[in-house]
Amino acid sequence: MKSIRLRLLAWLLAAVGAAAAIQGIVAYRAALAEADQLFDYHIHQLALSLRDHAPGADSAQPGADPYEEQYDFVVQIWSSDGERIYLSHPHVNLPDHARLGFSRVRTGDWDWRVYATQLRGRTIEVAQPMAVRRELAAAFALRSVAPLAPVAALLALAVWIAVGAILRPLETVAEAVRRRGTSEFAPFGETGLPSEVAPLVRALNGLLGRLQSAIDTQRSFVADAAHELRSPLTALKLQLQLLERAQDEPGRRAAVARLGAGIERAAHLVEQLLTLARSEPNAAPLRLQTIALDEVVRQAVADVAPLAYERGVDIGLAARAAEVDGDGEALRILVRNLLDNAVRYTPRGGRVEVSIRRGDAQTVLTVADNGPGIAPQDRERVFDRFYRADSAPGGSGLGLAIVKTIAERHGVRVVLGNAPGGGLLVRVELPLRARRS
Amino acid sequence: MRFLVVEDDPMIGESLRAALRLEGHAVDWTRDGRSAEAALRAERYDLLLLDLGLPGKDGVEVLQALRARKDTMPVLVITARDAVEDRVRALDAGADDYLSKPFDLDELAARIRALGRRHAGRSEPVLEHLGVTFNPATREVARHGVPLELSAREIVVLEALLAHPGRVLSRAQLEETLYGWGEEIASNTVEVYIHRLRRKLGRHFIRNLRGLGYTVPKTL
Numbered sequence: 132m133k134s135i136r137l138r139l140l141a142w143l144l145a146a147v148g149a150a151a152a153i154q155g156i157v158a159y160r161a162a163l164a165e166a167d168q169l170f171d172y173h174i175h176q177l178a179l180s181l182r183d184h185a186p187g188a189d190s191a192q193p194g195a196d197p198y199e200e201q202y203d204f205v206v207q208i209w210s211s212d213g214e215r216i217y218l219s220h221p222h223v224n225l226p227d228h229a230r231l232g233f234s235r236v237r238t239g240d241w242d243w244r245v246y247a248t249q250l251r252g253r254t255i256e257v258a259q260p261m262a263v264r265r266e267l268a269a270a271f272a273l274r275s276v277a278p279l280a281p282v283a284a285l286l287a288l289a290v291w292i293a294v295g296a297i298l299r300p301l302e303t304v305a306e307a308v309r310r311r312g313t314s315e316f317a318p319f320g321e322t323g324l325p326s327e328v329a330p331l332v333r334a335l336n337g338l339l340g341r342l343q344s345a346i347d348t349q350r351s352f353v354a355d356a357a358h359e360l361r362s363p364l365t366a367l368k369l370q371l372q373l374l375e376r377a378q379d380e381p382g383r384r385a386a387v388a389r390l391g392a393g394i395e396r397a398a399h400l401v402e403q404l405l406t407l408a409r410s411e412p413n414a415a416p417l418r419l420q421t422i423a424l425d426e427v428v429r430q431a432v433a434d435v436a437p438l439a440y441e442r443g444v445d446i447g448l449a450a451r452a453a454e455v456d457g458d459g460e461a462l463r464i465l466v467r468n469l470l471d472n473a474v475r476y477t478p479r480g481g482r483v484e485v486s487i488r489r490g491d492a493q494t495v496l497t498v499a500d501n502g503p504g505i506a507p508q509d510r511e512r513v514f515d516r517f518y519r520a521d522s523a524p525g526g527s528g529l530g531l532a533i534v535k536t537i538a539e540r541h542g543v544r545v546v547l548g549n550a551p552g553g554g555l556l557v558r559v560e561l562p563l564r565a566r567r568s
Numbered sequence: 569m570r571f572l573v574v575e576d577d578p579m580i581g582e583s584l585r586a587a588l589r590l591e592g593h594a595v596d597w598t599r600d601g602r603s604a605e606a607a608l609r610a611e612r613y614d615l616l617l618l619d620l621g622l623p624g625k626d627g628v629e630v631l632q633a634l635r636a637r638k639d640t641m642p643v644l645v646i647t648a649r650d651a652v653e654d655r656v657r658a659l660d661a662g663a664d665d666y667l668s669k670p671f672d673l674d675e676l677a678a679r680i681r682a683l684g685r686r687h688a689g690r691s692e693p694v695l696e697h698l699g700v701t702f703n704p705a706t707r708e709v710a711r712h713g714v715p716l717e718l719s720a721r722e723i724v725v726l727e728a729l730l731a732h733p734g735r736v737l738s739r740a741q742l743e744e745t746l747y748g749w750g751e752e753i754a755s756n757t758v759e760v761y762i763h764r765l766r767r768k769l770g771r772h773f774i775r776n777l778r779g780l781g782y783t784v785p786k787t788l
Contacts, residue, residue, distance in 0.1 A: 361648035363579075364670045366577060368671070368672065369584065369587065370579070372674070373586055386586075389579070389582070396579065
């Protein structure tokens, strides 16, 4: 049963019922004790009065029907020589002897309360069925419990109405949620809510806040991307118009070459944007496996080799075999972007050094170039999207942003420092593989 | 004309320089705010093409400093920031015109011509003087209605002289309208162009004032 109202009602009625039962039992016991006292007193008095004024042996025996006269007493009298000389209800099967004082007797299926007294040799016994007392006590107990029935009914009605009224704010919130449009993430009002419901609404508002910031991140990413695409597209437009105006064959060929380079740059930017979008936390989940880092690095070096060749930059690789946990494809992209940056910033004839070293707590991958390096004050900002300390030839401004998102998702640290050759040293610290037991 | 292009994107800057040079103009190109300021203080330019999103010093700061020096050079701002606030800010900082990226080369050229006209105090698009007409848009020169064949550089020299009839331009000034940084100039190039122009336009169209320079007289 899922309804709060119905459950509350059921619990309430159960509680009232239990209270009524306890009330009834207690009242019954108390009434029984009272009745016992009262009737004991009665039979005692009766016995005493009969003793003092007892009828003779020749008194008429009343022919009473015990079933009709439930509240009657049964009297027996014995003479001094033990002979029963009087029995008020002949049909009743009481024992033929008596114990003096109060006692209880059971005959067949009747319980009797008995009092016997003796004077001048004669024994007088008065007996009363216990059933009488019990019925009296039960009737009393019932009367004491009876008022609880209308009370229970009233309570049930009150609960029904009260719960409805108390939970109305919940219905209001539900209505507000139903009416919300898809792009509204403003928090719902928390005033006037019962303290049991407020945590739910507060948690909902927290979720809405997180959704809002995720959507804002997406929106600003799209806006940034569109803005960044303007320059490459402008260049393409200009280059095409220059091609149209070329006046001779060499001029035309130069213009075509420039246009080709412009298209390459735009395509590269779009690629990087897609890569960045895909490596964001909200995108596809990582496929974590055990991978050979040295193999990933070799593949990344192969990816960058054409660019390095074109720019006359040498790449040196000193890689020890090392296993790490991660998404192989994502790590390859990370290394490739670091290498791409290193190659672009290294002057012709320069060298990029890549190494993998295994430490105690972690595996360290380093990429060192002999370019201009990055000034300490820029080292935070270079990881921002599209930030470039100065215009690098052909870069998209996204390389380090991609490195950052992939590193964060792997729990990997990326540190920028100075290379011995004067350029930039990038240190990627990967935790060692957890030992498999 | 001599242009300063301030643009950090290498491909855009290169294309702008190439496009302006196609028409024979002299173009200097810098890629950040500080070197732009240095160039503006060191040389005289006919027009500034200014990108706003520059590394280091922002384009608007360069513009504000320029106007604070009371420099009246025409400035055309080109930028990817095209929100209304950005346009208003640039124009109020002293820009004469604003083009947002991506832009069309033809439109850029037309706006440059418009700025050049205004700066010369002229409103007619086509220059006309003593029977010679020059259409800056089409680069066509005609004398008494007869079209003339002139090289791009010859047209640039003519344009500079026709801009202010009566004003004297020295050889050095004319060289500046023809050659940007790093371009080789033969020492008598200007004389050669003047000679060719006189041949096509008439000897008296351009006067040589010894020691001062060249001028197109207001009347013959």
